[in-house]
Amino acid sequence: MDERFGLDRRVTLPGEFPLAGGGVLPELTIAYETYGKLNANRTNAILVCHALTGDQYLASAHPVTGKAGWWTRLVGPGKPVDPDQWFVICANVLGGCMGSTGPSSIDPRSGQPFAMNFPVITIADMVEAQARLLDHLGVGTLAAVIGGSMGGMQALTWAVNHPTRVKKVVAIATAARHSAQNIAFHEVGRQAIMADPMWAGGAYAADKPPAAGLAVARMAAHITYLSEEGLTEKFGRRLQDRDAVSFGFDADFQVESYLRHQGLSFVERFDANSYLYITRAMDYFDLAQPHDGNLARAFAGVQSRFCLVSFTSDWLYPTAESRRIVRALNAAGAPVSFVELESPFGHDAFLLDAPEMNRVVNGFLTA
Amino acid sequence: MDERFGLDRRVTLPGEFPLAGGGVLPELTIAYETYGKLNANRTNAILVCHALTGDQYLASAHPVTGKAGWWTRLVGPGKPVDPDQWFVICANVLGGCMGSTGPSSIDPRSGQPFAMNFPVITIADMVEAQARLLDHLGVGTLAAVIGGSMGGMQALTWAVNHPTRVKKVVAIATAARHSAQNIAFHEVGRQAIMADPMWAGGAYAADKPPAAGLAVARMAAHITYLSEEGLTEKFGRRLQDRDAVSFGFDADFQVESYLRHQGLSFVERFDANSYLYITRAMDYFDLAQPHDGNLARAFAGVQSRFCLVSFTSDWLYPTAESRRIVRALNAAGAPVSFVELESPFGHDAFLLDAPEMNRVVNGFLTA
Numbered sequence: 129m130d131e132r133f134g135l136d137r138r139v140t141l142p143g144e145f146p147l148a149g150g151g152v153l154p155e156l157t158i159a160y161e162t163y164g165k166l167n168a169n170r171t172n173a174i175l176v177c178h179a180l181t182g183d184q185y186l187a188s189a190h191p192v193t194g195k196a197g198w199w200t201r202l203v204g205p206g207k208p209v210d211p212d213q214w215f216v217i218c219a220n221v222l223g224g225c226m227g228s229t230g231p232s233s234i235d236p237r238s239g240q241p242f243a244m245n246f247p248v249i250t251i252a253d254m255v256e257a258q259a260r261l262l263d264h265l266g267v268g269t270l271a272a273v274i275g276g277s278m279g280g281m282q283a284l285t286w287a288v289n290h291p292t293r294v295k296k297v298v299a300i301a302t303a304a305r306h307s308a309q310n311i312a313f314h315e316v317g318r319q320a321i322m323a324d325p326m327w328a329g330g331a332y333a334a335d336k337p338p339a340a341g342l343a344v345a346r347m348a349a350h351i352t353y354l355s356e357e358g359l360t361e362k363f364g365r366r367l368q369d370r371d372a373v374s375f376g377f378d379a380d381f382q383v384e385s386y387l388r389h390q391g392l393s394f395v396e397r398f399d400a401n402s403y404l405y406i407t408r409a410m411d412y413f414d415l416a417q418p419h420d421g422n423l424a425r426a427f428a429g430v431q432s433r434f435c436l437v438s439f440t441s442d443w444l445y446p447t448a449e450s451r452r453i454v455r456a457l458n459a460a461g462a463p464v465s466f467v468e469l470e471s472p473f474g475h476d477a478f479l480l481d482a483p484e485m486n487r488v489v490n491g492f493l494t495a
Numbered sequence: 496m497d498e499r500f501g502l503d504r505r506v507t508l509p510g511e512f513p514l515a516g517g518g519v520l521p522e523l524t525i526a527y528e529t530y531g532k533l534n535a536n537r538t539n540a541i542l543v544c545h546a547l548t549g550d551q552y553l554a555s556a557h558p559v560t561g562k563a564g565w566w567t568r569l570v571g572p573g574k575p576v577d578p579d580q581w582f583v584i585c586a587n588v589l590g591g592c593m594g595s596t597g598p599s600s601i602d603p604r605s606g607q608p609f610a611m612n613f614p615v616i617t618i619a620d621m622v623e624a625q626a627r628l629l630d631h632l633g634v635g636t637l638a639a640v641i642g643g644s645m646g647g648m649q650a651l652t653w654a655v656n657h658p659t660r661v662k663k664v665v666a667i668a669t670a671a672r673h674s675a676q677n678i679a680f681h682e683v684g685r686q687a688i689m690a691d692p693m694w695a696g697g698a699y700a701a702d703k704p705p706a707a708g709l710a711v712a713r714m715a716a717h718i719t720y721l722s723e724e725g726l727t728e729k730f731g732r733r734l735q736d737r738d739a740v741s742f743g744f745d746a747d748f749q750v751e752s753y754l755r756h757q758g759l760s761f762v763e764r765f766d767a768n769s770y771l772y773i774t775r776a777m778d779y780f781d782l783a784q785p786h787d788g789n790l791a792r793a794f795a796g797v798q799s800r801f802c803l804v805s806f807t808s809d810w811l812y813p814t815a816e817s818r819r820i821v822r823a824l825n826a827a828g829a830p831v832s833f834v835e836l837e838s839p840f841g842h843d844a845f846l847l848d849a850p851e852m853n854r855v856v857n858g859f860l861t862a
Contacts (some may be wrong), residue, residue, distance in 0.1 A: 150743030248742040264557035309718065310752040315751045316714045318744065319758070323707035340690035347634030347683045348715050351676065356810070359675035367779060373779055375615040376686065377771065381778065383675045384682045391686070402643055404744065411748065412740055414732060443723070443810075 132265055133162045135188050138227050142262050146230075151247025154236050158261045159227025160184050160219035163203070164211030166267065172324055173267040174209055174493075176218045177275030177282035180349075180406055181398055183226040186218035187211075192397040201481055202274075207275065208490035215278060217265065221282075222257040223249045223406050225399035229257075232334065232399045243401060244330035251278070251413045255285045259293070269293050272493060276300035276478040277445065278406070281413050284453070287432040288415060298489055300437040301478045303449035304423055304456070305414035310444065313352050314407040317345030321400045330401050342400045343391030350390045355441035355474030359383060416456075423452065424459035434464040435492040439477040465492065499632055500529045505594050508627050512596075518614025518725050523605050525553050526594025527586035530570070531578030533634065540634045541576055541860075542625060543585045544642030544649035547716075547773055548765055550593040553585035554578075568848055569641075575719060575857035584632065589624040590616045590650075590773050592766035596624075599701065599766045610768055611697035618645070618780045622652045626660070636660050643667035643845040644812065645773070648780050651820070654799040655782060665856055668845045670816035671823070672781035672788055677811065680719055681774040688767045697768050709767045710758030717757045718762030722808035722841030726750060727777045733853040747858040747861065783823075790819065791826035799832040802859040804852055806844040832859065 145156040150181025161184045176186050187197035187204050191234045203209040220228035231246035275283040275292050287297045324341025362384040379385040419425035438450040447468045457464040469484050471477035505526045512523040528551045543553050554564035570576040598613035632700035640661050643648040647669025654664045654754040656799050691708025746752040786792035801824055807818040814835045824831040836851050838844035
């Protein structure tokens, strides 16, 4: 029994961890899970990267909410990423709040939480932390790296920054850069958190978080995860447990009640400072930036095969962003397949039942 | 010189003012402006209705910001709504904060501001308040009522609730109901305000408003007024007064700086409780609701001619909502013209230079 493998693992890796922004972390802890067995040739490892508010509980129950893993529709027995066949790794991102080093971690130099002394991180830093974890696990080359949304950003970055370590990349509902509108929505969320006096410049106690501000941030973000069409289908103007509007400020409409619930339940499981740092990392993400905006040049050295998936009603990372990546990969001569899937569920579609997506991913992994 | 006419007028109308939600206001004050002269036959009156955060300063400088009137591109000498020809009226809506009765007004029964004791109001209530103002001004029939966004909701309501008093209706960038997504964005704004401890259940002093919460509400709303395309064109990922990102939480990106400015400047001129009440009135707006969702039945008795305008990149009140109104008016046998105008500027397009819109409005008013 190798203690490195299994559920609810955590490792502190020796040595300093330098960051893209110039900062240095004195040490690096990564919380992660693995599913399945690494084969003798070490050729069956798949890294799954999570999105902004995701975590390492990819395919096992979440310790706070008790809910099933966040991507059990894709990962699990009989699914495209079947632990019977694959050795699956999922790690809480650098900057996260589920055990990996982040703003709520204790800075060993001060004995206090980093809070806003945590250095600003990037998507590339998250990938470097994962690379160190792979070294620790004895995984040289990944059969595939898979991610949706911010997970897709990490997957693309893997192919660019570690071209020899990634055979296949699956990037779903994602983009190679954050748009002005994406940045704007994140900035609203950050301002909502920072406007909450409980935030206290980031130095809040763990049991006294800026819950109201974080809930507002989540509510604003949540709207962007759904489509107008999906919201109309799901809620329309239907009232919540009443026959007529109350002429007041209660949650008369189902959509209000739903949003409030989303905000309140989020603060139970997420750290406000982590939200600040991870949204910032996403805003800074622009693969083409070091190449004067030329995305094809960013992909010049890649050695992976790529599979991109977008959803028709995703207005957060619309199909146009996936097409831009596909064009750049084509220009760079990299093999890429792309499919836009019909869905009324907006950005969140990749986390829902998506049989077509599963077929595409399965076909790509087994091809 | 008739004191009723001119800039910066204010009148308190006698008698109670009953509301659609069942409440009653003990008195009704309306702050308004008029431009031009009512002709002898009283046939040249045009009422212009303002949007959520607008006011009566339609075509004269705003007393707080000093900026030109909010619709001088449409109203003024040589414009489609020329005070040389038309007698133009614009009133601060019921529930507003620029002089008309609203939550910041003093309740004569208590001597204190209404605050959250103000009754919840509707778009129809706003229209009734305007009707009382017209009575006061001696205006029987309107040559036209014109409005964009929430102003368009009032214009449509005028035609339905006062069919004999409105010859023509111009409804721009608007809808006959608030969608689930519209309600969701408003709910985020309200939660942001109510999460601010300075809000104090609405009982804040005028000089100690919940500025942080209101600024966040404005920022979230402002994103919905612009298009992704417009934001990309205007800001993209360009940095604010710097050559490289700061790896911090300053406003590195121009779009962040712009949004923060929008939030901060808004709180100088708007009242948080008014924002709560007016967004609520918009959420409640659904012309078809009293007719089992049949919008054509809502329009059954209208006697006006209609002109509808939408903009291609407006995702807050998209063209589909205007088409829905057009279909219902057609079914009701009401004369209607409709045009969708190309614009990259999103919902805000109706307030910007829009020569095509001006041509359409001019043609409709003079036909």
